[in-house]
Amino acid sequence: MTKTTVPGLRTATERGHLVLALPPRTGWHNYTAIREALYEALTVPSARGHAGLVVDFGETVLMDASGLVLLARAQARARLLGRTLRLVVPPSDGRLRDALDATGLGGLVQVHPDIEAAVATPPRVVRPRDAAAPDPAQVLDAIRALHPEDVRLSRCLPDAELTITTAYPPGDDHVLVHVGGVLDQITVSRLGEALTTMIEKDAVHLRVLTHDLIRVRCDPLPVLLGIRWRACAEGGCLSLANLPPRLRQIIDREGLGPAFQCGRLTAPDLTTVS
Incomplete structure (x- = not known):
C-alpha cells in the first residue's frame, strides 16, 4: 500500500x-x-x-x-x-x-x-x-x-442533525410532530420556527413526540411556552409526549406538567402558566 x-x-x-x-x-x-x-x-x-x-x-x-x-x-x-x-x-x-x-x-x-x-x-x-x-x-x-x-461530537454536528417530521392521523385533529436528534441553543430556535409555521397554516393542535434518544442540551421551555401561547391564542393547544428525563425534570421543576398535557386548551388556561 x-x-x-x-x-x-x-x-x-x-x-x-x-x-x-x-x-x-x-x-x-x-x-x-x-x-x-x-x-x-x-x-x-x-x-x-x-x-x-x-x-x-x-x-x-x-x-x-x-x-x-x-x-x-x-x-x-x-x-x-x-x-x-x-x-x-x-x-x-x-x-x-x-x-x-x-x-x-x-x-x-x-x-x-x-x-x-x-x-x-x-x-x-x-x-x-x-x-x-x-x-x-x-x-x-x-x-x-x-x-x-464526547464534547467534540456536539461541536462537529451543531445544528444539522435536528429532525422534525409530521404525521396526520385519520380522525384526529392533532398534528403529530416527531422530533429527534439534538435540541440545543441553536436547534431549539429551528423547532420554534417549524411549529410557528404549522400554526400559521392552521395546524393549531400540535402534539410533539420526542425520539427516545433525543439529546437535550438546553432549556427549551421559553420556546415551547411561546409556541403554546401562540397555539392557544388561535384556539388550539400544544401537548408534549414521550419526554426524555431531562426535559421532564425541567417541566416538573417549573410545575408546568398540566400546561403541556394532551387535550384542548383554551385562552383562559393561559393564566395557569404565567
Whole structure:
C-alpha cells in the first residue's frame, strides 16, 4: 500500500476494489482529513473502473466517536452515489462490532473479517432509488448514547442533525410532530420556527413526540411556552409526549406538567402558566 496525504492512511487496489486502511489512531484530530479522503475515494475512482470501496478498520484504534460518525456519513454518501461500501473489522475487535450493532451501522454496511473476504465476490451496486434510506438522526443519536461525554461530537454536528417530521392521523385533529436528534441553543430556535409555521397554516393542535434518544442540551421551555401561547391564542393547544428525563425534570421543576398535557386548551388556561 502507498501513503496518501493523510498521515497513516494507506490505499491499495484489490481485485478491482479500492481499499483504504485507516491510520493507527482515528479520532477528531484527523477526522476531517480522513473524511475528505473517503469522499474522494467514493467519487473519483468510479471513473477508473473500481468495483467498490473497502474501508479497513483492522489496524486502527478508535479514540472517540469520530470513527462511527465518519462511517455514518460515508455510508450516506455511498448510497447517494450508488456506490458500494464495505468494511473490514477483525473478529477480535469485539468493541467495534458491538458499536456497529448498537448504532445500526452494521445493518447498513457489509462487514467482513478481512480484505480477502470483502473483495471475494462482486459487489452489488446500490442505486439511490432502490436503497432503503437510513435514518441519520436515529444512528447519530445511538452514537451519542455510546459517547455521552464526547464534547467534540456536539461541536462537529451543531445544528444539522435536528429532525422534525409530521404525521396526520385519520380522525384526529392533532398534528403529530416527531422530533429527534439534538435540541440545543441553536436547534431549539429551528423547532420554534417549524411549529410557528404549522400554526400559521392552521395546524393549531400540535402534539410533539420526542425520539427516545433525543439529546437535550438546553432549556427549551421559553420556546415551547411561546409556541403554546401562540397555539392557544388561535384556539388550539400544544401537548408534549414521550419526554426524555431531562426535559421532564425541567417541566416538573417549573410545575408546568398540566400546561403541556394532551387535550384542548383554551385562552383562559393561559393564566395557569404565567
